[in-house]
Amino acid sequence: MGLIGETIDSIKSIQIRQLLTQAISLGMIVTSALIIWKALMCVTGSESPVVVVLSGSMEPGFKRGDILFLRMSKDPIRAGEIVVFNVDGRDIPIVHRVIKVHERENTGEVDVLTKGDNNYGDDRLLYAEGQQWLHRHHIMGRAVGFLPYVGWVTIIMTEKPIIKYILIGALGLLVITSKD
Amino acid sequence: MHSFGYRANALLTFAVTILAFICAIASFSDNFSNQAPSAQIQILNINWFQKQPHGNDEVSLTMNITADLQSLFTWNTKQVFAFVAAEYETSKNTLNQVSLWDAIIPEKEEANFWIQISNKYRFIDQGHNLRGKDFNLTLHWHVMPKTGKMFADKIVMSGYRLPNAYR
DSSP: OHHHHHHHHHHHTOOHHHHHHHHHHHHHHHHHHHHHHHHHHHHHOSSOSEEEOOSSTTTTTSOTTOEEEEEOOSSOOOTTOEEEEOOTTOOSOEEEEEEEEEEETTTOOEEEEEEOTTOSSOGGGTSOTTOOOBOGGGEEEEEEEEESSTTHHHHHHHHOHHHHHHHHHHHHHHHHHOOO | OOSHHHHHHHHHHHHHHHHHHHHHHHHHHGGGOOOOOEEEEEEEEEEEEEEOTTSOEEEEEEEEEEEEOGGGOOTTEEEEEEEEEEEEOOSSEEEEEEEEEEEEEOSGGGGEEEEEEEOSSOEEOSSSOOTTOEEEEEEEEEEEESSEEOEEEEEEEEEEEOOSSOO
16 A cells, blocks of 8 residues: 555656656666667677567477577588578578588589478478478578577567566656656 | 665665576686596497488487596586587588587486497488498587586597498
């Protein structure tokens, strides 16, 4: 009861200048997060420098909820690398290991076949209709490092969007009612 | 300044920072391990060697793989993923790598092994260039840590050759 009374009191005593200052600080926090994200994209050369593992197809190495750090370079793609790729027409990236590489002589184009460590068969079933190989433009990055469990935050917020709204609402309330 | 909210916030920030720092140190310590793995692969038999209906060559072979990968394990290692790939060159392709077998080694004790097995994945060429082809068998390994940077390396064994005629 005291907390609610305090909150109502502090909402009544809001000043415009203070509110604007807090709105700007919130805006600064959001923008610096965006700047860091874009800078990471530049440094790693990949469109998505960090991905969350969504399925169990690479267990026991990567479990659902781990995050992977990616890097993309002009180096040729070789067998054994863990790559993240998008299949045409699907927007969820897949993280699997390269098991076959056929690289052309002159053009440097490459045919790649991938497979999840924990899957029985290769990924031809996941590729687009009639597609037998992945090419360089499908691949968004190579996994170079990982952190366990941290990705669960993203998975929960994606699968239960109500939690996202609750969090943002609570943050907004905190910003408005805190005195500094 | 001393409300529950502020204290919880400070505690959480500190805990996350310390955790991130510990993960970074754990990963960094992997750079100091001395790694001296060894391996040997012997081809026991070419089971069959045919040209598929759509024109590509395919081989089935039985291999004897001996390896000691125990020195790759550190306290920050979750598993070592080992695989054997056949590497060769053709007139159309500068490099072909075809994975023949792989295994997940979850513990140090299991990293010293001997296995006799036929190829787990099909050895299919793009074309029909495999007759009399020289190729390398490479044992690759990928150390997957409990946290942090992953390391990969390989041992290349050369001198293998496919037969000159289909059988």
